[in-house]
Amino acid sequence: AKGNFGMNNAHHFKVAIIGGGPAGIGVAVGLAKRGVGSVVLIERRNEIGGTPMGYPKKSGGVPTFVEWTRGRVVFGQELVGRMIQRLAKTDTAIRLNMQVTKIDPAEKRLTLLGPEGVCEVTADAVVLAAGAREQTPAEKGWLAGARTSRISFTRHLTGWLERHGLLPASKPVVIGSDLIAYSAAAKLREGGSDEPLMIDRRHRPSSGLFERLFFRRWTRPDWSGGVKDAEIKGERSFVGIESIDGHEWSGDGVMVCGELVPNTELALLGGLAVELPSRQLQLARGQGLSQPGWFAAGNVLGGFHGAQWCYFNGRRVARAVSHFL
Numbered sequence: 001a002k003g004n005f006g007m008n009n010a011h012h013f014k015v016a017i018i019g020g021g022p023a024g025i026g027v028a029v030g031l032a033k034r035g036v037g038s039v040v041l042i043e044r045r046n047e048i049g050g051t052p053m054g055y056p057k058k059s060g061g062v063p064t065f066v067e068w069t070r071g072r073v074v075f076g077q078e079l080v081g082r083m084i085q086r087l088a089k090t091d092t093a094i095r096l097n098m099q100v101t102k103i104d105p106a107e108k109r110l111t112l113l114g115p116e117g118v119c120e121v122t123a124d125a126v127v128l129a130a131g132a133r134e135q136t137p138a139e140k141g142w143l144a145g146a147r148t149s150r151i152s153f154t155r156h157l158t159g160w161l162e163r164h165g166l167l168p169a170s171k172p173v174v175i176g177s178d179l180i181a182y183s184a185a186a187k188l189r190e191g192g193s194d195e196p197l198m199i200d201r202r203h204r205p206s207s208g209l210f211e212r213l214f215f216r217r218w219t220r221p222d223w224s225g226g227v228k229d230a231e232i233k234g235e236r237s238f239v240g241i242e243s244i245d246g247h248e249w250s251g252d253g254v255m256v257c258g259e260l261v262p263n264t265e266l267a268l269l270g271g272l273a274v275e276l277p278s279r280q281l282q283l284a285r286g287q288g289l290s291q292p293g294w295f296a297a298g299n300v301l302g303g304f305h306g307a308q309w310c311y312f313n314g315r316r317v318a319r320a321v322s323h324f325l
């Protein structure tokens, strides 16, 4: 059954899953395989699939999602498309355009905000699969200075370049050096930019050698590691970055990439145990949270995990949830 709830109605499910990315889909598919019925998957966007949906298949494009089970690298939408096909074979109730804004862990009650207003959902078990987001310049700590225009994040790059074919910078500076940063550099190059400058406070890139070799087909970023206390320069528009020891890097746009922060605000506000300042959830066995009947799956666990890992992690959490029930 698809479609949204009416206003002011209370609804009860056996399991409520917060977030319809690879992890949430994995939980739903795993529960269906175990015969657990009455499951709702709640997603704030207007489509299921999560972060990989921003990466459509494009001829000549740069595929950046590893599909381990087939031993190849594909586009995000291809990978998650296969997960969605599996989800479609289940009886999971899907609620789109519904953001969970509040949780009551003891009552297992969720408050949802959607286009038709606010409603509540209760469940016997809840899985938090809300994913992660990139650190902001403020969260990076070592990156200070003005908040000029032309500072953007990977999701903006994805929107401009992947969805609209617009190149956000022709002389880009990429901040960060993980897989997300390298894939951004590759996409900028492929979109026609100069070879990006890549800056990080780490001395060596945080992505592995194989990942860097993979991206050499598209990019060999001009790397500067070990940058401490850098400042963003520019009055209104970005013109460059200057480090405390006087190094300068100029460009016409900066991409702040990677280093994910788990989306654990709901858990924190609801009083579930969350470590600060890392915002990591405190985990019990089977990826349970500090309140019985609450679980977490996927990138909300912290760190960087690929989309297929998150899907199978969701499948594993489904097992713990069905044992709990």
Ligand SMILES: Cc1cc2nc3c(=O)[nH]c(=O)nc-3n(C[C@H](O)[C@H](O)[C@H](O)COP(=O)(O)OP(=O)(O)OC[C@H]3O[C@@H](n4cnc5c(N)ncnc54)[C@H](O)[C@@H]3O)c2cc1C
Residues within 6 Å of the ligand: 018, 019, 020, 021, 022, 023, 024, 042, 043, 044, 045, 049, 050, 051, 052, 064, 065, 066, 098, 099, 100, 101, 129, 130, 131, 132, 133, 134, 154, 155, 179, 180, 183, 260, 263, 266, 297, 298, 299, 300, 305, 306, 307, 308, 310
């Ligand atoms: C910017 C970025 C770029 C990435 N690039 C790559 C890449 O190139 N290659 C690769 O392999 N991996 C990449 N990843 C990692 C990959 O996207 C993840 O491994 C995977 O998508 C994580 O799955 P998930 O289900 O845990 O989270 P997500 O895919 O993020 O899904 C979480 C879902 O929860 C929803 N949600 C969150 N909060 C709420 C709420 N309160 N109420 C309702 N819904 C909510 C979100 O809208 C989202 O749809 C990237 C991640 C990020 C953040």
